[in-house]
């Protein structure tokens with residue numbers, strides 16, 4: 026009996042070990058925000074819960090609402106004010122590159138859902154706010170390079186639309202089985218200082234895989250002109266340590282350099298293959314997503330991937346965006362790196378039912394979190410969290426006297442945006458905003474006793 030029991034146990038160990046080495050010949054990926062928590066029935070609520078946790082961390086004992094609002098309204102180049110469901114910024118706000126698009130996004134959200142009165146600081150930094158710049162005031166960020174523990178409440182990045190009416194577009198329907206079985210990616214690779222180069226390094230790793238395994242990868246620069254990677258042997262881990270220290274979060278180590286990365290670096294023409302229109306991404310079963318070339322944080326490319334009816338493969342990195350808490354690795358997407366990506370794609374090709382299930386779950390991420398109404402509702406919930414946490418309602422709704430000095434402000438109302446299309450998805454230029462000048466006397470009226 027005992028002998029038989031031991032034999033069974035040993036057989037079981039072999040099976041488990043065998044399965045593990047089949048699944049993970051690669052070193053484990055460090056824990057990251059994109060590894061996802063468990064998706065729940067209400068993914069929007071899950072994402073919003075993260076905002077509440079952030080506010081408790083950033084401002085455990087918020088000051089008087091009037092003081093908080095005065096501080097916000099003094100940051101002329103980054104406050105956004107919503108009153109009576111209308112959007113106001115100072116002219117200085119529009120001197121920053123991604124701010125116009127954020128204001129257009131908010132104005133279009135206000136046409137879909139009623140937004141409470143609020144004022145907050147908006148940071149468009151791709152990496153989020155530095156530890157040293159965190160303030161106990163409502164602060165909206167578009168990404169956190171080091172993961173959720175960084176300060177600021179996550180809002181959608183400015184590349185959804187930015188006018189939400191332009192965001193919900195019909196997709197090409199391509200049957201899954203008829204699609205290419207290679208992982209598709211297109212993007213530029215540039216050379217940045219070591220503490221900002223993580224995304225370019227990841228991009229070089231992925232493109233080098235296309236040279237090694239052209240049967241599995243179609244990851245290339247669109248053109249050799251946008252393809253100038255840094256020498257992959259140049260940066261050590263100091264850059265990653267600096268990012269972790271400056272922004273918060275753990276050090277996320279980069280993979281070691283391979284021979285094919287060195288070859289691709291020396292001959293960038295070998296990793297350049299022609300532009301692919303976003304619409305054409307629906308011709309692939311697998312869409313690879315690489316971190317951004319600018320700082321290695323988020324990349325706008327991901328916004329549009331979920332709805333293409335393909336499996337989304339997220340390249341392992343530490344950054345997070347607003348909806349990541351609602352993702353679940355293994356169900357909504359898979360996390361890959363240079364070591365694991367080839368075997369992950371081979372296994373998906375051998376198991377088309379699993380691949381189709383992942384593609385359907387990715388599509389559901391778009392439909393439940395990234396649809397135009399979903400984005401508007403999520404943004405409205407961030408506004409409500411700001412209002413509740415900083416107790417803004419009693420002041421902003423009922424007595425706005427003395428919050429701002431209208432002689433010091435140059436207020437504009439942002440009413441929307443004219444359509445804007447760019448093949449590379451660049452930020453909305455200011456000229457495309459529908460703006461209205463707010464006179465000093467109108468400003469004084471806005472900041473009077475009367476609320477509503």
Ligand SMILES: *[C@@H]1O[C@H](CO)[C@@H](O)[C@H](O)[C@H]1NC(C)=O
Nearest residue numbers: 067068069070071073402406
């Ligand atoms: C999901 O949560 C959001 C935010 O808390 C809420 O507004 C919405 O009604 C919920 N949806 C469902 C289906 O329960």
Ligand SMILES: *[C@@H]1O[C@H](CO)[C@@H](O)[C@H](O)[C@H]1NC(C)=O
Nearest residue numbers: 212213248250251252449450
């Ligand atoms: C990529 O590089 C090309 C060629 O240099 C350039 O025209 C394009 O604007 C770049 N794309 C982005 C998103 O920066």
Ligand SMILES: *[C@@H]1O[C@H](CO)[C@@H](O)[C@H](O)[C@H]1NC(C)=O
Nearest residue numbers: 116435436437460461462463
């Ligand atoms: C709005 O103000 C700016 C700057 O003061 C001015 O150049 C512009 O002509 C004004 N627009 C209108 C419609 O009054």
